[in-house]
Amino acid sequence: MTDLLQLLIAGLATGAIYALAAIGFTLLWQTSQTINFAQGEFVMVPAFFALIAMKLGIPYVAALVVAILMSMLLLGAAFRYAVVGPLLNRGVLPLVISTIALGIILKESVKDIYSAEAQVFPTLLPDRNVTLLPGVTISLAQIGVLVVALITIGGLQWFLAGTRTGRQMQATAQNPTVARILGVPVERMILYTFLINAGLAAMASILVSPIYLAKFSNGETLGLIAFVAAIVGGFNQVRGAIAGGLLVGVLDNLAAAYVSTAYRQAIPLILLVLVILFRPQGLLGRKEERAV
Amino acid sequence: MRTFLIALALLVVLALVPADLTGLGLPYPGLKRYGTYILTLWLVTAIAAMGVNLIVGYAGQETLAQAAFVGIGAYLTAIAGKHGVPFGISFAASGLLTFVIGIALGFPALRVQKHYLAFVTLAFSVLCWLVFRNETAITGGVMGLRDIERPILFGLKLRNAQTFYWFVLAITAVMTFVLWWIVQSPWGRAFTALRENPLRAESLGVDVRLYTLLAFALGCAYGGMAGSLYAPLVEFIDPSPFALGPSLLFMLMVVIGGSGTFAGPFVGAGVAVLLPEWLRAWETWYLLIYAALVMIMMALFPGGIVGLARVSVRKRQP
Numbered sequence: 001m002t003d004l005l006q007l008l009i010a011g012l013a014t015g016a017i018y019a020l021a022a023i024g025f026t027l028l029w030q031t032s033q034t035i036n037f038a039q040g041e042f043v044m045v046p047a048f049f050a051l052i053a054m055k056l057g058i059p060y061v062a063a064l065v066v067a068i069l070m071s072m073l074l075l076g077a078a079f080r081y082a083v084v085g086p087l088l089n090r091g092v093l094p095l096v097i098s099t100i101a102l103g104i105i106l107k108e109s110v111k112d113i114y115s116a117e118a119q120v121f122p123t124l125l126p127d128r129n130v131t132l133l134p135g136v137t138i139s140l141a142q143i144g145v146l147v148v149a150l151i152t153i154g155g156l157q158w159f160l161a162g163t164r165t166g167r168q169m170q171a172t173a174q175n176p177t178v179a180r181i182l183g184v185p186v187e188r189m190i191l192y193t194f195l196i197n198a199g200l201a202a203m204a205s206i207l208v209s210p211i212y213l214a215k216f217s218n219g220e221t222l223g224l225i226a227f228v229a230a231i232v233g234g235f236n237q238v239r240g241a242i243a244g245g246l247l248v249g250v251l252d253n254l255a256a257a258y259v260s261t262a263y264r265q266a267i268p269l270i271l272l273v274l275v276i277l278f279r280p281q282g283l284l285g286r287k288e289e290r291a292v
Numbered sequence: 293m294r295t296f297l298i299a300l301a302l303l304v305v306l307a308l309v310p311a312d313l314t315g316l317g318l319p320y321p322g323l324k325r326y327g328t329y330i331l332t333l334w335l336v337t338a339i340a341a342m343g344v345n346l347i348v349g350y351a352g353q354e355t356l357a358q359a360a361f362v363g364i365g366a367y368l369t370a371i372a373g374k375h376g377v378p379f380g381i382s383f384a385a386s387g388l389l390t391f392v393i394g395i396a397l398g399f400p401a402l403r404v405q406k407h408y409l410a411f412v413t414l415a416f417s418v419l420c421w422l423v424f425r426n427e428t429a430i431t432g433g434v435m436g437l438r439d440i441e442r443p444i445l446f447g448l449k450l451r452n453a454q455t456f457y458w459f460v461l462a463i464t465a466v467m468t469f470v471l472w473w474i475v476q477s478p479w480g481r482a483f484t485a486l487r488e489n490p491l492r493a494e495s496l497g498v499d500v501r502l503y504t505l506l507a508f509a510l511g512c513a514y515g516g517m518a519g520s521l522y523a524p525l526v527e528f529i530d531p532s533p534f535a536l537g538p539s540l541l542f543m544l545m546v547v548i549g550g551s552g553t554f555a556g557p558f559v560g561a562g563v564a565v566l567l568p569e570w571l572r573a574w575e576t577w578y579l580l581i582y583a584a585l586v587m588i589m590m591a592l593f594p595g596g597i598v599g600l601a602r603v604s605v606r607k608r609q610p
Contacts (some may be wrong), residue, residue: 097543097586
């Protein structure tokens with residue numbers, strides 16, 4: 001029982017990280033119909049920005065800030081204008097292909113420029129065990145991950161629902177044409193979405209890298225999990241992505257403990273197939289008109 | 293008739309490329325073993341790419357599992373061959389099995405939104421790779437399966453690189469013809485209608501979902517049959533060429549060649565097979581350069597190489 005509780009908390013911690021990646025993915029899809037097949041690499045890369053900054057002698061916390069800013073600049077603004085911009089009115093396929101190619105570029109550059117080896121990445125809080133209830137010990141690092149991720153998600157929810165800009169962004173996501181008529185600066189809102197996606201990916205990167213180490217090939221798994229979380233929760237919902245992320249995280253940890261480690265990766269994929277079979281709009285999603 | 297003659301001439305030229313013509317008094321020594329191997333690999337890759345082109349270029353869907361389907365065909369043929377099953381049967385079985393899997397994957401995915409097929413195939417691709425790697429008793433795991441026999445055709449051994457090339461060329465020609473026939477048939481024209489204007493196609497009585505599903509399954513079957521030829525070609529298979537990365541490369545190669553054009557998959561497969569040979573000296577930078585080229589291409593010429601060639605031909609003859 002206490003084992004299960006520990007696994008659940010560990011699962012929620014990794015799940016909250018997955019949720020960060022899935023939220024950004026959903027936001028991008030909603031506001032600009034961009035399916036970002038490089039999302040996993042977007043989560044892999046910022047950790048290397050931080051590692052490079054630390055190599056240059058910048059202290060840890062400042063290096064994290066540098067990583068987030070670099071990520072917003074390169075994976076947010078530059079991605080918006082250099083990659084997505086020229087392709088927006090060309091239909092879906094060129095954009096899909098371009099993000100696939102971008103994923104390969106990011107992965108190969110990290111491998112060729114930085115290193116092909118997995119890099120140790122420092123944790124926010126020390127990896128020390130604390131006793132919550134008698135018999136239930138959790139590492140402080142995990143609590144740190146959970147708290148930071150939940151604060152980020154909470155902050156985002158507040159921004160989207162509670163500020164004028166946030167509501168304008170939601171309007172853009174729901175119906176760009178009407179939003180434009182109502183005077184919402186749609187272009188700027190789309191840029192904000194890209195910046196937020198990059199910021200969330202950087203947060204996820206900083207939180208996940210101490211657990212899985214920073215490695216060029218991490219993007220494949222992370223991207224897959226972000227897709228699964230977004231679809232399981234409901235593609236058209238931010239809270240769907242949160243629920244999906246947490247669910248996948250918990251399942252992933254339970255699977256690692258109770259199912260063979262060789263097939264651990266398969267569990268979220270089977271969940272994905274089940275959801276598409278029986279509840280295609282996602283667990284929290286609304287039914288949408290089927291695209292022809 | 294003209295198309296038919298051009299196709300025949302192309303086939304003859306392709307058949308002669310690896311052959312030693314010095315015996316006929318021509319100064320052409322043919323290709324060495326490795327050159328013939330690369331040429332055969334190009335054909336096998338092109339078969340799988342034709343399948344992707346049917347799915348992407350004609351049915352307007354995305355598949356991220358073509359390498360996994362190639363893998364299913366390859367493992368099936370390799371394992372069946374070890375138990376003495378003749379190649380013809382494993383080849384047909386590879387096509388049939390991947391067709392059925394295609395239906396099973398496509399049916400639920402196509403009920404929903406457009407991109408769900410991409411995600412379902414993505415998941416399937418990773419699942420297949422896990423099975424290839426983990427089921428050591430059947431697939432040999434990371435050690436792979438070695439010493440895969442090349443088929444024997446009516447008592448004629450295809451052990452020799454050149455004979456095997458001709459064998460693959462003949463199969464490729466038949467499969468190309470079948471696909472050409474499908475695309476030209478009313479069935480195939482429905483695809484073009486679908487791609488150009490789905491709403492109108494549906495109002496004219498085209499069952500969009502059924503056509504898309506069949507196109508997807510058929511594309512998967514082309515992958516499976518390509519795999520069935522791949523196993524005896526390389527004679528050793530392990531899970532790595534059937535992972536997610538190679539599946540993504542299949543998508544890139546079709547779009548680079550020109551998706552929705554008939555020659556596109558051949559051009560794309562040629563680029564994908566030959567480029568790593570030419571860029572040998574660049575080693576690990578090769579993928580980086582390739583992906584960057586793809587991105588530039590998407591921004592400037594989304595029609596691919598074939599589309600680009602068409603535009604430049606049209607410009608020359610006003």
